[in-house]
Amino acid sequence: MRKCFNLLGKFLLGVLGIVLISSVPVVLFQIGSIFDFSLYFHTVLEVSKSLVLPSQWSLSYFVIETGESIPISLGNYFKGPYLYSMTILIASLVFSLFVSFILAILTTISKGPIQKVLLKLANLLLYPISLTYFLSK
Incomplete structure (x- = not known):
């Protein structure tokens, strides 16, 4: 306490x-x-x-040419670029989840050389992640 x-x-x-x-x-x-x-x-x-x-709550942008300050509310500020960036981020996360789900199912139901190729592709995709992990230590 x-x-x-x-x-x-x-x-x-x-x-x-x-x-x-x-x-x-x-x-x-x-x-x-x-x-x-x-x-x-x-x-x-x-x-x-x-x-x-x-x-x-507002932000003020100073315009150098005119010398005036333009107030913008934080609500309007977040509606613009922030909302656009969050849309792209969420769409990319959903897309990557969908693609990884499809690749996991294809790897599970495939046999022989197709499964080997998919596993090598998965290892290739994991290489940058593991490389940054070991380089950061």
Whole structure:
């Protein structure tokens, strides 16, 4: 039980550290006034509020040509490239599962030279995996 509280305390301290550090650029790079700590604490408060509300989580892209910052919500960010990549990953896993299932059945029901060829093909496919395993040690 003590380890759980210790872990929770470290997590909360980590989150507090991230909030405090993410607000530092406002103090250091504010044009016109340097080391404005009231602005820093206001920014810490705003970051803390937005951290609690997932609907306000966003990324900002800085456009160099125009000098403006474009906010994009994390939901829209994940809908784009992340969803596309996950579709490709899941489709490739399903395809490889299907092909391995078919090859396993063909190897099991075949006899003689066809089975030997399929087993040699399986050993050839396992060669890169075993090579990386032995090279990593």
